[in-house]
Amino acid sequence: MKSKLLTALLGLAIVGLASGAASADTTLQTVKARGQLKCGVNTGLPGFASQNDKGEWQGLDVDYCKAVAAAIFGDPSKVQYTPLSAVQRFPALQNNEIDMLARNTTWTMDRDTTLGLNFAGVNYYDGQGFMVKKELGVNSALELSGASVCVQSGTTTELNLADYFRTNKMDYKPVVIEAQSDVNSAYDSGRCDVLTTDASGLAASRLEMKNPDDNVILPEIISKEPLGPVVRQGDDQWFNIVKWTHFALLDAEELGVTKENVDEMMKSNNPEIRRLLGEDKNFGESIGLSKDWAVNVIKAVGNYGEIFERNIGVNTPLKIQRGQNALWTDGGLQYGMPIR
Amino acid sequence: MSADTQAAPSRSAGSLLTNPTVRSIVIQVALIVFLVGFGWWIVDNTARNLAAANIASGFGFLWSRAGFDIAITPIPYDSNATYGHAMVVGAVNTLIISAAGIVFATILGFLVGIARLSGNFLVRTLATVYVETFRNIPPLLVILFWYFGVISVLGSPRGLQPNIFGLYLTNRGLQTPGLIFGALAYASLVAFAVGVVALIVIARRNKRHQLATGERKPLLWTAIALLVGLPLLTFIVTGLPATFDFPEPGRFNLRGGFNVHPEFIALWLALSIYTGAFIAEIVRAGILSVSKGQNEAASALGLSRSQSLRLVVVPQALRVIIPPLTSQYLNLTKNSSLGLAVGYPELVAVGSTVLNQSGQSIEVVCIWMIVYLTISLSVSVFMNWFNAKMALVER
Numbered sequence: 001m002k003s004k005l006l007t008a009l010l011g012l013a014i015v016g017l018a019s020g021a022a023s024a025d026t027t028l029q030t031v032k033a034r035g036q037l038k039c040g041v042n043t044g045l046p047g048f049a050s051q052n053d054k055g056e057w058q059g060l061d062v063d064y065c066k067a068v069a070a071a072i073f074g075d076p077s078k079v080q081y082t083p084l085s086a087v088q089r090f091p092a093l094q095n096n097e098i099d100m101l102a103r104n105t106t107w108t109m110d111r112d113t114t115l116g117l118n119f120a121g122v123n124y125y126d127g128q129g130f131m132v133k134k135e136l137g138v139n140s141a142l143e144l145s146g147a148s149v150c151v152q153s154g155t156t157t158e159l160n161l162a163d164y165f166r167t168n169k170m171d172y173k174p175v176v177i178e179a180q181s182d183v184n185s186a187y188d189s190g191r192c193d194v195l196t197t198d199a200s201g202l203a204a205s206r207l208e209m210k211n212p213d214d215n216v217i218l219p220e221i222i223s224k225e226p227l228g229p230v231v232r233q234g235d236d237q238w239f240n241i242v243k244w245t246h247f248a249l250l251d252a253e254e255l256g257v258t259k260e261n262v263d264e265m266m267k268s269n270n271p272e273i274r275r276l277l278g279e280d281k282n283f284g285e286s287i288g289l290s291k292d293w294a295v296n297v298i299k300a301v302g303n304y305g306e307i308f309e310r311n312i313g314v315n316t317p318l319k320i321q322r323g324q325n326a327l328w329t330d331g332g333l334q335y336g337m338p339i340r
Numbered sequence: 341m342s343a344d345t346q347a348a349p350s351r352s353a354g355s356l357l358t359n360p361t362v363r364s365i366v367i368q369v370a371l372i373v374f375l376v377g378f379g380w381w382i383v384d385n386t387a388r389n390l391a392a393a394n395i396a397s398g399f400g401f402l403w404s405r406a407g408f409d410i411a412i413t414p415i416p417y418d419s420n421a422t423y424g425h426a427m428v429v430g431a432v433n434t435l436i437i438s439a440a441g442i443v444f445a446t447i448l449g450f451l452v453g454i455a456r457l458s459g460n461f462l463v464r465t466l467a468t469v470y471v472e473t474f475r476n477i478p479p480l481l482v483i484l485f486w487y488f489g490v491i492s493v494l495g496s497p498r499g500l501q502p503n504i505f506g507l508y509l510t511n512r513g514l515q516t517p518g519l520i521f522g523a524l525a526y527a528s529l530v531a532f533a534v535g536v537v538a539l540i541v542i543a544r545r546n547k548r549h550q551l552a553t554g555e556r557k558p559l560l561w562t563a564i565a566l567l568v569g570l571p572l573l574t575f576i577v578t579g580l581p582a583t584f585d586f587p588e589p590g591r592f593n594l595r596g597g598f599n600v601h602p603e604f605i606a607l608w609l610a611l612s613i614y615t616g617a618f619i620a621e622i623v624r625a626g627i628l629s630v631s632k633g634q635n636e637a638a639s640a641l642g643l644s645r646s647q648s649l650r651l652v653v654v655p656q657a658l659r660v661i662i663p664p665l666t667s668q669y670l671n672l673t674k675n676s677s678l679g680l681a682v683g684y685p686e687l688v689a690v691g692s693t694v695l696n697q698s699g700q701s702i703e704v705v706c707i708w709m710i711v712y713l714t715i716s717l718s719v720s721v722f723m724n725w726f727n728a729k730m731a732l733v734e735r
Binding site: 155 | 693
C-alpha cells in the first residue's frame with residue numbers, strides 16, 4: 001500500500017516534469033480510446049464500495065462509476081476500479097492514474113481550490129458521528145472526555161474530532177491508523193473506546209464488528225460531510241459529464257423514471273421526461289455523448305433512489321434512512337438541476 | 341596536489357588545452373553548472389506545471405494551522421500548532437523509536453550472537469531458532485503480530501483491581517506511576533553529573549597506572565558508588581523532593597501516571613527483535629573472524645574465559661562488527677516508518693496526514709527525504725568516528 005502511494009507521488013512528480021503536450025487529448029477521448037473508465041473507489045466500505053464474494057465491485061460510489069461508464073459506452077461493465085486509501089486518493093487523480101474519484105470524499109473549499117480538483121456534486125450528504133460499545137453506558141458524545149478515539153489518518157474526520165473535543169473542553173487520546181480496516185479492528189479489539197468516521201461509514205463498519213449489536217452509534221452529528229465524485233480541473237467537458245450524470249440520476253427519480261420503466265417512459269408525453277431521455281433535443285451532444293446517454297445510465301444502474309435503496313437503504317444490512325438524502329420534493333437536500 | 345607539481349612544465353608548453361590543471365577545473369565547473377542547471381530545470385518545470393494544474397505549491401503551508409492531534413507528543417503540541425510543528429513532532433518520535441530500538445537491538449544482538457557460539461547445546465539452538473525465525477519474516481508482519489496479536493488481546497483498563505505498585509499492562513499500553521520532581525531534585529541531577537566527571541577522571545588515572553605498572557584496579561564498585569550512590573545520597577539529603585503520581589482507573593482509561601503507548605511497545609519490540617537477529621549474525625561473524633590463536637594466547641597468559649572475551653576477542657571483533665552494524669542501525673531507523681501501519685506517529689505517519697490535509701505531496705516527500713538523509717548521515721558519521729577509534733592503530 002505504501003509503495004503504491006510512493007508510486008503515485010513519483011508519478012505526480014513526473015507529471016510535474018512533463019510539458020503540456022501530454023494533456024492534449026481530452027479525458028473523454030482518452031477514456032474512449034482506452035475503452036474503459038478508470039474509477040478510484042474505497043478499498044472496502046460496505047454499501048459504498050466493496051467487493052462481493054465473486055470479486056465484483058458494488059456500492060453507491062461504484063454505481064456512480066458504472067453510471068458514467070454507461071453514459072459514455074452504454075455499458076456499465078467498462079470500468080476499471082482502483083481501490084485507494086484516504087492518503088492515496090488525491091495524488092492518484094492529479095496524476096492521471098484514474099479518470100474520476102468516487103470514494104466518499106468530503107467536498108471542502110481547500111480541496112476544491114488548492115488541489116487542482118473539481119467536485120461534481122454531492123451523491124451523499126453525510127456527517128461525522130461516534131460509535132461506542134454498549135457496555136460503556138455512554139448516551140452522548142459529550143460524555144466522552146478522557147476516552148481513546150480510533151480515527152483514520154488524513155481525513156476531515158481527524159480534524160473535526162480535534163475541533164469538537166477542543167470546543168467542548170474535553171480531552172481525548174487519538175489512535176490514528178492509516179487503513180479503515182485496521183482502525184475498525186483496533187476499535188473492535190478494545191484498543192480504543194470510540195470509533196469515529198462519517199455516520200454512513202459507522203453503519204458500514206458496525207457490520208464488520210464481531211458482534212454488531214454490542215455497538216451503538218451516538219446521536220450527535222458533529223460536522224457537515226458532503227460526499228461526492230471528483231474530477232481534475234482543466235477539462236470542463238469531463239467535469240460536465242460527471243456532473244450531469246449525477247443530475248440525470250436525480251431528475252430520473254424525481255420524474256419517476258426507473259430501470260424497469262425507462263423504455264416505456266421514452267414514449268411519454270411529459271416534455272421533461274422527453275428532454276431527459278433525449279427524445280426532444282440532443283442534450284448528449286453538448287457533453288460529447290450520444291443522445292440516449294441518460295437512457296443508458298438509467299438502464300444500467302436505475303435512478304438515484306434505486307441506487308440508494310439497493311446499496312444502503314432500509315432493506316440492506318446498513319439500514320440507512322433517506323433523511324437528508326431524500327429528494328427536495330420530499331423535504332431532503334438532493335436537487336437535480338433541470339435538463340433543458 | 342599532484343596537479344600543482346605538474347602545472348609548471350605544462351605552462352611552459354603554452355597550450356591551455358593540454359594543461360591538466362585548467363582541463364580538470366573546466367570539466368568540474370562544467371559538471372557543476374550542468375547539475376545545478378538540471379536541478380533548477382526540474383524544480384522550475386515542476387512548479388510551473390503544478391501551477392498550470394491549479395495545484396498549490398511551495399513550503400508556505402508549513403506555517404498554517406494543522407488542526408489535527410497527535411497521539412504521542414514528546415514536545416508540546418496541540419491542534420492549534422502548525423504543520424511544520426507537527427512534522428517536528430513526527431521527526432522527534434522517529435528519533436525516539438530509532439534510539440530505543442538501536443539500544444535494545446544491540447544488546448539483544450550481542451547476547452544472541454555470543455549465544456550462537458556457546459558450548460551449551462540448548463543455548464546455541466535457541467539462539468539459532470531466534471535468528472532464523474526473525475531474519476526471515478518481513479518486519480511489518482512482526483509489528484502487526486505484536487500489535488494485533490499480543491497487545492490487543494490484553495485486558496481492558498476498565499474494572500481493574502488497583503495494585504500497590506501502580507503498574508498496569510492493558511490493551512492501552514503500560515501504565516506506570518509518574519515521578520513528579522520538586523525544585524530541589526536538580527541537586528541530584530548535578531550530583532549525577534559530578535559522578536560522571538569524577539568517574540572519567542578516575543578511569544583515566546587507573547589506565548595510566550596500569551600502563552605504568554601493569555596493575556589493574558577494579559572500577560566496578562567505584563562506578564556504582566559514583567553513578568548511583570552519590571545522586572541517591574543527595575536525593576535523600578535534600579529530603580526526597582519527588583512525589584509519585586499513581587494511575588487510577590477512570591471511566592475509560594487509567595488516569596494519571598505515565599503511559600507507554602501500545603503502538604510504541606509493538607513497534608519497539610518488533611524493530612529490536614527483527615534487527616537484533618541481523619546484529620546477532622554480524623556479532624557471530626565478528627567473533628569468528630578473530631583467529632583461534634588469539635584465544636589460545638590469552639589462555640596461555642592466564643586470562644579467564646570472560647577476560648579473554650572482553651580484553652582480547654571483542655576488541656578485535658569490533659573492527660569487523662562496526663561497519664555492517666552501521667547499516668543495521670540505518671535499516672532500523674528507516675524501518676521505523678512502518679509505524680504508520682499501527683499508528684505510531686513517526687515522521688512518515690504524521691507526514692502522510694499533513695500531506696493529505698494540505699495536499700502538498702511533493703513538498704512533504706522532499707521533507708521526508710531530507711530528514712531521513714540527515715538522520716542516516718549523522719548515524720554514519722558517528723559510527724565512522726567510532727570505527728576509526730576502534731581501528732587497529734599501527735605504529
